[in-house]
Amino acid sequence: xxxxxxxxxxxxxxxxxxxxxxxxxxxxxxxxxxxxxxxxxxxxxxxxxxxxxxxxxxx
Numbered sequence: 722x723x724x725x726x727x728x729x730x731x732x733x734x735x736x737x738x739x740x741x742x743x744x745x746x747x748x749x750x751x752x753x754x755x756x757x758x759x760x761x762x763x764x765x766x767x768x769x770x771x772x773x774x775x776x777x778x779x780x
Contacts, residue, residue, distance in 0.1 A: 727763045727780050736760040 730737045739758040743751050763780045771777045 725778075727766060727778070730761075730763040731766055731780075734762060736762045 726737045739761055741750050741756050741758055743753045766778060766780050768776050768778055
């Protein structure tokens with residue numbers, strides 16, 4: 722499997738840029754377009770099941 726930016730951030734302490742899209746159904750998504758939400762450092766990560774029973778990663 723490929724290493725994601727989030728996993729690399731967790732392992733190295735380097736921040737990742739978070740950009741949110743209007744295309745995602747989320748309370749945090751902008752009404753339209755894209756929004757830069759800042760730099761974040763991932764401290765922990767875990768897997769859980771979404772509402773469809775699929776594995777997703779949380780950070």
